[in-house]
Amino acid sequence: MNTVNEQVVLKWPESLYSEFERKPGEEKRATHYCPGCSHGVIHKLIAEAMDDFGIRDRTIFVSPVGCSVFGYYYFDCGNFQAAHGRAPAVATGAKRSRPDSIVISYQGDGDLAAIGTNNILHAANRGENITVFFVNNAIYGMTGGQMAPTTLEGQKTSTSPTGRDTSLTGKPLHMSELLATLDAPVYIERVAITDAKHILAARKAVRKALQTQIDRKGFTFVEILSTCPVGWKMDPQEAKGWLEENMMKVFPLGVFKDQVKETEPLPVPVTPIPAEEVPEILFKGMSAFERTGEPDWGDVPERYREPKIKVAGFGGQGILFLGALLSNVALRKNFHVTWLPAYGPESRGGTANCNVVISTRPVAAPLITEPEVVMAFNGPSMDRFEPLVEPGGVLMYNSSLVSQEPVRDDIENVAVPATGLAVELGDGKVANLIMLGAYLSHTGMFTEEDVNEALNAVIKYKEMLELDRKAVARGFQYIRESQ
Ligand SMILES: Cc1ncc(C[n+]2csc(CCOP(=O)(O)OP(=O)(O)O)c2C)c(N)n1
Structure with missing residues (x-):
C-alpha cells in the first residue's frame, strides 16, 4: 500500500525499448498491435x-x-x-x-x-x-x-x-x-x-x-x-x-x-557447461573417432576444401549410406563432420537426400541450401539440385540414369555411369560406392585406403566387403582413366 508520503512514479518500463523500430530507417511505431488489443x-x-x-x-x-x-x-x-x-x-x-x-x-x-x-x-x-x-x-x-x-x-x-x-x-x-x-x-x-x-x-x-x-x-x-x-x-x-x-x-x-507456499525451492542450479567443453562431451565414448590431431587438407586444391555436399536419389540407391560412409572417412581423419539425412515418405522408391559438411572447424549448420557439391543419382534429383550448386562447385551425376545433360556452365559437371559400372561388377546397388570413389578421386580429398578402413569398421556383413571395395576402386579408376 502506498502511504500518503510515498511517491508513485509513472514511467516507461526500462525492460521495454523506448522506440519500436522494426527495420532501420522505418517509421517508428507506437506498437504493431491493433487498437484495443490486449x-x-x-x-x-x-x-x-x-x-x-x-x-x-x-x-x-x-x-x-x-x-x-x-x-x-x-x-x-x-x-x-x-x-x-x-x-x-x-x-x-x-x-x-x-x-x-x-x-x-x-x-x-x-x-x-x-x-x-x-x-x-x-x-x-x-x-x-x-x-x-x-x-x-x-x-x-x-x-x-x-x-x-x-x-x-x-x-x-x-x-x-x-x-x-x-x-x-x-x-x-x-x-x-x-x-x-x-x-x-x-x-x-x-x-x-x-x-x-x-x-x-x-x-x-x-x-x-x-x-x-x-x-x-x-x-x-x-x-x-x-x-x-x-x-x-x-x-x-x-x-x-x-x-x-x-x-x-x-x-x-x-x-x-x-502450491507456491508449501513448495520447497528446487536445488540451486548447477553451473552450465562452458561452451568449449561441449565438443569434448559430445565426443565422449566415440572412441573410434577420437581426435588424435588437427585435421589437415594436405594437397587438396583450395576449391574442394570444406565442402558442403548434397547427395540425392531415390530410396534404395544407398544415398544415406554414401553420406554416412563419407562422414565416417572424414571423422577418421579428424575432420568435423555433420550428416543430415532427409527421408522421403516411402522407404523404397521415394526420394532421399542427405547433407554432409566436412570442415576443419566445428560445423554450425548441418542443413545445406547452397551445396558446393551435388551427387545426383537420378533425373528428378538433377532437376532439383543442379540449379542450387554454388558457382564454381561440382555436380557429379549418374549418367546411367540421368538422361538430361547438365545446363550449368559455371560449375564442374562430372558424368559417372555409376549404375552401369555397378551392374558390370555384378550388382547395381553398389552404384553409390562407385560414385563416392569417383568423387574422392576427382577432388583428391581422401584415398581408396581411407575408404576401405571406414568400410571395415561399418560393414556388418563381411561377405559384402569385397564387392564394396571393388566398387570404390572402380570409381577411383573411372576418374583416373577419364581425366
Ligand atoms: C506450423 C505453422 N502453422 C501455421 C502457421 C500460420 N500461423 C501464423 S500465426 C497463426 C495464428 C496464431 O494465433 P494465436 O496463437 O491465437 O495468436 P494471436 O495471433 O491470436 O496472438 C498461424 C496459424 C505457422 N506460422 N506455422
Whole structure:
C-alpha cells in the first residue's frame, strides 16, 4: 500500500525499448498491435515486473508465432522466437542451459492450445521452472481470425462463419483447468484484460508467477483472457464488453492451482557447461573417432576444401549410406563432420537426400541450401539440385540414369555411369560406392585406403566387403582413366 508520503512514479518500463523500430530507417511505431488489443497491456505488465524485480539482465523472452511474434522488438532482454507452438520446448532448453535465467514463454491460444498442445502439456508435466503467459483471445488473431480450440460455442470466426459447431469441433479447451490436473505445476491462474480492476488482478498474477520462478519453485502459468477487436470485428469498447459477458462465463477467472507456499525451492542450479567443453562431451565414448590431431587438407586444391555436399536419389540407391560412409572417412581423419539425412515418405522408391559438411572447424549448420557439391543419382534429383550448386562447385551425376545433360556452365559437371559400372561388377546397388570413389578421386580429398578402413569398421556383413571395395576402386579408376 502506498502511504500518503510515498511517491508513485509513472514511467516507461526500462525492460521495454523506448522506440519500436522494426527495420532501420522505418517509421517508428507506437506498437504493431491493433487498437484495443490486449497484447500491449500484457507487455507492459510483464516489463514493469521485470524492472521491479531487477531481472531484465537475466530474462529470456520466448516469442511465439502469432501477433506477439515480434516480442523481441519490444522486450529489451534476451530473446528467442520459437516455431509455432514450440515456445515451451525452446524455453525448456534456455532454462536448462542457463539455470540462472528467468524464462518467459509467451503464447497465443492458436499457438499454445492448438499446434503446441503437446509441448505445453509436457513442459508443465515436467515442472520446468519457467513462466508461461497464455494470451487467450479465442481466435487465431494474426492470420485473420480463424477458429481456435478456445473459440466459444456458436462464436462466429472466419472459419466458422455460422458459429462454432461443437458437435463437429469439440467444446472450448480449458487449458488452465487441464494443466491444473497435473502434479508438477505450482501456480495456475486465469485473469482478464478489461477494466482497471481486472488489469490490477492480472498485474498481481504476472508478478506472482515471475516471483515463483525467481524463487525456483517450478512451473507457473497465467492465462490472460484478451481482446482482439479486429479479429472479432468489433470496436475496442464492444470487444471489452463481449469478453466480460461471454468469455468470462466460459472461462471463469480464478486460481486453479497454488502450491507456491508449501513448495520447497528446487536445488540451486548447477553451473552450465562452458561452451568449449561441449565438443569434448559430445565426443565422449566415440572412441573410434577420437581426435588424435588437427585435421589437415594436405594437397587438396583450395576449391574442394570444406565442402558442403548434397547427395540425392531415390530410396534404395544407398544415398544415406554414401553420406554416412563419407562422414565416417572424414571423422577418421579428424575432420568435423555433420550428416543430415532427409527421408522421403516411402522407404523404397521415394526420394532421399542427405547433407554432409566436412570442415576443419566445428560445423554450425548441418542443413545445406547452397551445396558446393551435388551427387545426383537420378533425373528428378538433377532437376532439383543442379540449379542450387554454388558457382564454381561440382555436380557429379549418374549418367546411367540421368538422361538430361547438365545446363550449368559455371560449375564442374562430372558424368559417372555409376549404375552401369555397378551392374558390370555384378550388382547395381553398389552404384553409390562407385560414385563416392569417383568423387574422392576427382577432388583428391581422401584415398581408396581411407575408404576401405571406414568400410571395415561399418560393414556388418563381411561377405559384402569385397564387392564394396571393388566398387570404390572402380570409381577411383573411372576418374583416373577419364581425366
Ligand atoms: C506450423 C505453422 N502453422 C501455421 C502457421 C500460420 N500461423 C501464423 S500465426 C497463426 C495464428 C496464431 O494465433 P494465436 O496463437 O491465437 O495468436 P494471436 O495471433 O491470436 O496472438 C498461424 C496459424 C505457422 N506460422 N506455422
